[in-house]
Amino acid sequence: MVAAVTGFPARSRRRPHGGPATPRYERRRPEKTPLHKVISENLERWLECREAAERPVPGYVEEEFRGYLECGLLCFGFARALCTGCGQGFVVAFSCKGRGVCPSCNGRHMTQTAAHLADHVIPPVPVRQWVISVPKRLRGFLADRPAAVRALTKIFLAEIERLLCAAAVVTIDADTPASARPRLGGISFLHRFGSALNHHVHLHACVTDGVFRPAAAEAGSDATPAFLPARPITQADLAVLTERVRRRVIRWFRLARLLDAAAAEAPPSLPRGVRAEPQAAERRHGTRDRQHRQAG
Numbered sequence: 001m002v003a004a005v006t007g008f009p010a011r012s013r014r015r016p017h018g019g020p021a022t023p024r025y026e027r028r029r030p031e032k033t034p035l036h037k038v039i040s041e042n043l044e045r046w047l048e049c050r051e052a053a054e055r056p057v058p059g060y061v062e063e064e065f066r067g068y069l070e071c072g073l074l075c076f077g078f079a080r081a082l083c084t085g086c087g088q089g090f091v092v093a094f095s096c097k098g099r100g101v102c103p104s105c106n107g108r109h110m111t112q113t114a115a116h117l118a119d120h121v122i123p124p125v126p127v128r129q130w131v132i133s134v135p136k137r138l139r140g141f142l143a144d145r146p147a148a149v150r151a152l153t154k155i156f157l158a159e160i161e162r163l164l165c166a167a168a169v170v171t172i173d174a175d176t177p178a179s180a181r182p183r184l185g186g187i188s189f190l191h192r193f194g195s196a197l198n199h200h201v202h203l204h205a206c207v208t209d210g211v212f213r214p215a216a217a218e219a220g221s222d223a224t225p226a227f228l229p230a231r232p233i234t235q236a237d238l239a240v241l242t243e244r245v246r247r248r249v250i251r252w253f254r255l256a257r258l259l260d261a262a263a264a265e266a267p268p269s270l271p272r273g274v275r276a277e278p279q280a281a282e283r284r285h286g287t288r289d290r291q292h293r294q295a296g
Contacts, residue, residue, distance in 0.1 A: 025090050028104060030072045035103070040069055067096035072104065117187065117206075125185075125227050126209035131275040132156050132245065133202040141258055142201040143192065148258070153188050153203060155248045160184065163241050164211050167230035182211035182228065233276055 030036045043065055050057050070076040077094040098105050132152070134142065141148045161184045165172060170182050186207040194200035210230045215223030253259035 025092075027074075027091075027093065028072055030068075030102075030104065036069065039065060039101075043069070061100070064096075064098050064100040064102075067098050068101040071096035071098070071102050121187070122206070123185065123208070123227075126229065127206050128209045128233070128276055130156070130160060130205045130207055131202065132205075133200070134249070138253070138259075139199065139201040141253070143199070145258075148253075148256070149190060149201075151252045151256075152249060153190075153205075155245055155252065156203060157184070157186055157188065157205065157207070159241050159244045159248070160186070160205070160207055161211065162244070163233070163237055164207075164209070164230045167233065167237070168210050168228040169231075170211060170213070170228060180214055182213045184208055184211050238276060 047057060047062065072093045072095060074091060074093050078091040079094070080089060080091050082089045095105055095108075096102050099109060100106075134152070142152065164184055165182055168182070172181055184207055186205050188203055188205040190201070191204055192199070192201050194202075208227070210228050212225040212227055214225050250259065
């Protein structure tokens, strides 16, 4: 997608006699990692401290930690597999399938999602990554109010679409039906942490660097929409977009009674920042292997 992906050559393992290496399954051993050791030694004490402070940990958080401690360990269950080529049997430990703590399961979910998006969702057109963050005083609302996240996402993507239509030199009449309006293609992801694992709720969005014009009605339902590429996005475009998003976000928070007039006018302004990748990257076919290499 927009991130640069680099493939690394595989290490060649040779047998003692110098022949070519034979592929062999090697079970991962999470119990030998520092993360597993830290959690297993401190989990119970941490839970007790939270209980004593009358701030108990939510049940789903405890389940994630306990599931990780059992993930990949044969003593908690396994499946037996048999190689049809050489006839060798081996066992594969069950995984926790969590999405919060386990690095192995998180990596698998990430790889599967990226491969699915690259192979079945994102068309072979230029795609640009957009990021929006808000001031700290509003991140708490985004953390526990899904309606606020939905509003921010809708406003953000709507203003990006407005910008892309202008950058693609597309004029939209007021009486144009919604089904005939040019639309962007985009996927947004909510991030709840920053690079330092701090609590930082913000949005990442992968958006086509242009808009799709629906086919004419007489062309039939099987007609393919035409992609209209946008001109390069400038800093002036970002400034206009940021101001539009700021006004709409403030208005929504005020209507939702989450922000009063005095707080809305006080610095810092909203949003805290809108960023876009300097260049759009064209998504090409055959990205599944590159995505797997990136996740590995």
